[in-house]
Amino acid sequence: MNDLPAMSPPVELETALRRASRPMREILERTLGGDELSEHDAITLFSAADDDLSALTAAADELRRRAKGDAVTFVVNRNINFTNVCYMGCRFCNFAKRQEESDAELLSHAEVARRAREAFERGGTEVCIQGGLHPKIAGSHYGEIVRAIKAEVPSIHIHAFSPFEIWYGARKSRQPYAEFLSDLKSAGLGSVPGTAAEILDERVRKILTQDKLSAEAWVEIIRSVHAVGLPSTATIMYGHVDEPEHWAAHIGLIRSIQKETRGFTEFVPLGFIHYDSPLYRDVPGVRPGPTREEHLRLHAVARLMLAGWIDNIQASWVKLGPALAQEMLRCGANDLGGTLMNESISRAAGALWGQEVTAREMVGLIRGAGRVPTQRTTLYQTVEVYETRDPDDLAPLVPRKAASAARELAEAHWRR
Numbered sequence: 001m002n003d004l005p006a007m008s009p010p011v012e013l014e015t016a017l018r019r020a021s022r023p024m025r026e027i028l029e030r031t032l033g034g035d036e037l038s039e040h041d042a043i044t045l046f047s048a049a050d051d052d053l054s055a056l057t058a059a060a061d062e063l064r065r066r067a068k069g070d071a072v073t074f075v076v077n078r079n080i081n082f083t084n085v086c087y088m089g090c091r092f093c094n095f096a097k098r099q100e101e102s103d104a105e106l107l108s109h110a111e112v113a114r115r116a117r118e119a120f121e122r123g124g125t126e127v128c129i130q131g132g133l134h135p136k137i138a139g140s141h142y143g144e145i146v147r148a149i150k151a152e153v154p155s156i157h158i159h160a161f162s163p164f165e166i167w168y169g170a171r172k173s174r175q176p177y178a179e180f181l182s183d184l185k186s187a188g189l190g191s192v193p194g195t196a197a198e199i200l201d202e203r204v205r206k207i208l209t210q211d212k213l214s215a216e217a218w219v220e221i222i223r224s225v226h227a228v229g230l231p232s233t234a235t236i237m238y239g240h241v242d243e244p245e246h247w248a249a250h251i252g253l254i255r256s257i258q259k260e261t262r263g264f265t266e267f268v269p270l271g272f273i274h275y276d277s278p279l280y281r282d283v284p285g286v287r288p289g290p291t292r293e294e295h296l297r298l299h300a301v302a303r304l305m306l307a308g309w310i311d312n313i314q315a316s317w318v319k320l321g322p323a324l325a326q327e328m329l330r331c332g333a334n335d336l337g338g339t340l341m342n343e344s345i346s347r348a349a350g351a352l353w354g355q356e357v358t359a360r361e362m363v364g365l366i367r368g369a370g371r372v373p374t375q376r377t378t379l380y381q382t383v384e385v386y387e388t389r390d391p392d393d394l395a396p397l398v399p400r401k402a403a404s405a406a407r408e409l410a411e412a413h414w415r416r
């Protein structure tokens with residue numbers, strides 16, 4: 001798998017537009033001229049192939065350049081999945097365990113805090129905390145985690161709890177979302193991952209999971225997050241039973257929320273990892289994740305649709321692998337997300353890319369794409385621009401098992 005073709009040289013925008021079909025060229029020229037890309041036109045762009053696809057990615061690259069210049073950002077962070085016990089039964093998830101399983105885990109607050117300190121000592125500015133919906137935890141568990149981390153490492157940014165966890169914690173605490181979130185914010189929560197969005201369409205969600213948070217509830221919780229002054233990311237999970245009209249409607253909905261709240265920091269396309277997923281194994285007609293072209297289209301169209309509203313488009317190395325993530329930097333993406341240190345959720349579904357891309361490797365990947373590596377905070381303040389200096393050469397916290405991941409990282413460094 002992942003027999004990736006070498007990166008082709010970027011096609012110059014004018015040439016690419018000239019070669020594109022007339023309908024595609026007209027849409028792209030209007031968008032480059034500042035018109036908002038409609039959902040209808042986005043669906044047309046999602047069918048782009050060959051010369052049309054080159055024009056689409058060149059246009060997205062141009063809007064990326066106008067919005068963000070040549071900087072490509074990343075954050076040094078650590079993922080801490082405090083429990084893998086969950087009974088929600090999302091069919092795409094291979095991470096959740098039942099309590100009685102031998103590898104079921106619920107980390108103590110002291111262990112979560114210890115991991116946060118270890119991350120800080122490795123240069124981390126953020127911890128990203130998410131977990132399953134463990135039937136035994138109380139609503140107060142979420143605030144206790146935040147307080148334990150802040151007591152141990154006061155300066156670290158806590159990016160934590162998906163809208164599904166917020167739904168669960170608020171329900172267990174018998175609090176309205178706004179009150180539950182305000183308490184977390186007072187305890188030290190800094191921002192919220194906009195995961196559990198999958199595709200914000202009820203028919204698609206019913207196939208992915210029977211009991212999952214509704215699209216309406218996801219939107220309500222995200223609005224509450226933003227209303228109490230907490231920023232969040234926004235995500236999409238694509239490449240399973242979804243179609244281009246779902247992608248366009250999903251990104252359109254994210255854009256309309258952003259117009260109201262201005263609370264999203266970035267948009268993160270997350271390709272479905274099918275290998276060990278029950279959804280792929282058990283449900284007929286589920287696709288084996290996105291194709292390379294679909295990854296290109298999704299990142300490019302997201303850049304065009306969200307122009308002026310969400311200017312950070314993230315390529316997820318965990319889902320894509322380093323080489324394909326690097327390729328996304330030429331079709332609209334300007335951010336590579338976090339170094340992670342411990343990644344378990346995608347790995348449980350069969351992703352092969354190890355648990356960490358170190359800061360030094362991030363810098364190599366970004367330079368390999370001909371761009372300027374820039375370490376950022378969670379909220380996109382610059383920590384350091386790596387023009388010539390390299391970050392410290394740290395071994396990954398968890399040794400890599402897959403030789404292919406290490407090899408691809410080494411090769412991606414040099415790919416131009």
Ligand code: SF4
Nearest residue numbers: 086088089090093132
């Ligand atoms: S995706 Fe999250 S909520 Fe769904 S089963 Fe997995 S851990 Fe539970």
